[in-house]
């Protein structure tokens with residue numbers, strides 16, 4: 001792992017300890033707020049990221065608390081008045097089966113297994129592993145969202161071309 | 171720069187854009203809160219870190235907004251009932267003169283120059299550059315503080331030995 | 341980070357939770373729920389007024405408690421959900437599985 | 452992230468600031484202050500009730516405005532500082548350099 005945030009992005013590198021989840025959420029919330037995401041979307045995306053981290057801690061590192069985790073948040077301008085949030089979560093755990101992050105089959109409501117995965121898929125547009133990674137896992141979450149109105153910041157140029165923070169697609 | 175947080179620590183990697191400062195502060199505040207720092211100390215340390223980042227943005231990268239910055243927060247248990255907060259702020263800017271972070275001389279109160287540096291020294295016990303770094307700068311901030319009472323978490327073992335997150339001293 | 345308080349009110353146990361419920365903190369809530377189940381009161385009310393965030397581990401903990409109480413013919417009521425927390429129950433499609441109340445008072449009155 | 456509002460009250464200009472003042476946001480506060488100085492009112496009141504955080508760039512902005520107003524024989528009053536913000540002024544040893552008021556009303560009455 002070699003943390004390098006996209007422009008206007010940020011990386012968090014931390015160990016697979018549940019204690020760190022609240023710190024990750026605080027950073028995610030403020031990152032989305034400064035990018036003018038509304039509060040509802042901010043809370044849903046925060047939930048999706050938290051559940052993704054929880055999965056790595058529980059299933060990837062299986063409770064071992066000193067595994068490395070690297071969360072990268074970036075926002076790419078897209079053509080027109082829309083932009084795309086791209087989240088990458090890298091770990092050094094054993095390779096997860098490629099179907100591990102697939103949307104769970106609808107199940108009886110009181111079966112809690114798969115609930116985290118359900119949340120992630122409900123919130124995000126795309127959920128997949130980066131197939132080009134050799135060691136560990138890189139989970140990619142993407143969400144298209146409208147361009148924010150930024151009343152106090154006229155400096156933000158709205159570019160017409162697609163400048164994604166990463167290069168890989170699902 | 172190669173982000174690797176100490177156990178129970180966290181690294182933030184971001185670009186030298188003033189927009190990111192509020193995200194950094196949110197993460198720092200929650201990191202200190204989960205480590206049971208009280209609110210007053212949390213706000214003072216957050217200020218010292220914010221001012222250190224501001225210095226790198228203004229003086230290190232001179233306003234260029236895509237310089238890399240890496241902030242590492244760690245807490246080392248010390249002997250007895252005390253612990254030490256260690257903060258490292260790495261950049262890839264030109265080497266700062268080694269006296270750049272020395273405490274400013276007391277000046278007339280309405281001279282704003284040097285105010286940030288004054289804040290950092292007022293809040294932290296130790297402020298210095300890591301001399302062992304070849305490229306860029308690594309600023310180290312240290313603060314000794316009493317061991318936190320953790321009413322809801324008896325799992326935290328209080329070790330009797332000095333386990334610093336880093337190895338270098340000022 | 342989570343604050344969990346338990347008190348007995350007539351035949352009910354009220355568990356007041358404050359803070360964010362996640363993988364780190366949900367075991368604290370679980371402990372209080374298991375103690376309340378053991379204590380045997382006919383109705384367990386979880387006061388979520390002070391909860392600003394809940395993830396799937398929090399929901400799973402509440403689902404577990406619901407099962408444990410129902411099989412003994414006892415009731416679990418969730419009181420005071422904030423809109424953000426309520427939304428998590430809705431995404432989970434569990435808002436109709438649980439008995440929800442506006443407030444602890446409503447949960448206790450509605451016996 | 453910062454909200455800055457300017458309004459005229461009798462012979463005073465009141466600038467209400469809300470949010471965190473740092474290197475990114477202090478230019479917004481500075482702009483409002485420069486406009487108020489230009490507008491020429493005898494007294495400029497900065498309402499800091501809504502400010503939860505201020506760093507040295509915020510303080511430097513207020514020091515600059517204080518100088519600009521004083522040299523013209525006009526007044527700058529800072530109103531409603533929260534304890535955390537007040538502490539930053541204290542660490543800067545500037546709490547006695549500025550005129551502080553409990554609230555905007557007090558700042559306006561105390562003419």
Ligand SMILES: Nc1ncnc2c1ncn2[C@@H]1O[C@H](COP(=O)(O)OP(=O)(O)O)[C@@H](O)[C@H]1O
Pocket residue numbers: 055056058059060095096097100101112113114115116117118
């Ligand atoms: N990082 C991962 N590595 C391996 N398996 C994973 C990973 N993340 C998720 N999974 C798989 O996906 C399943 C569903 O996860 P989740 O929705 O969090 O539900 P739960 O953990 O409550 O069973 C898990 O049971 C696990 O098998």
Ligand SMILES: Nc1ncnc2c1ncn2[C@@H]1O[C@H](COP(=O)(O)OP(=O)(O)O)[C@@H](O)[C@H]1O
Pocket residue numbers: 225226228229230265266267270271282283284285286287288
């Ligand atoms: N990262 C850095 N690189 C080079 N010089 C620095 C750096 N940080 C601080 N300095 C020096 O320290 C001085 C004091 O900084 P500061 O307290 O922030 O006051 P101000 O920036 O308001 O002048 C600066 O004028 C600068 O010369």
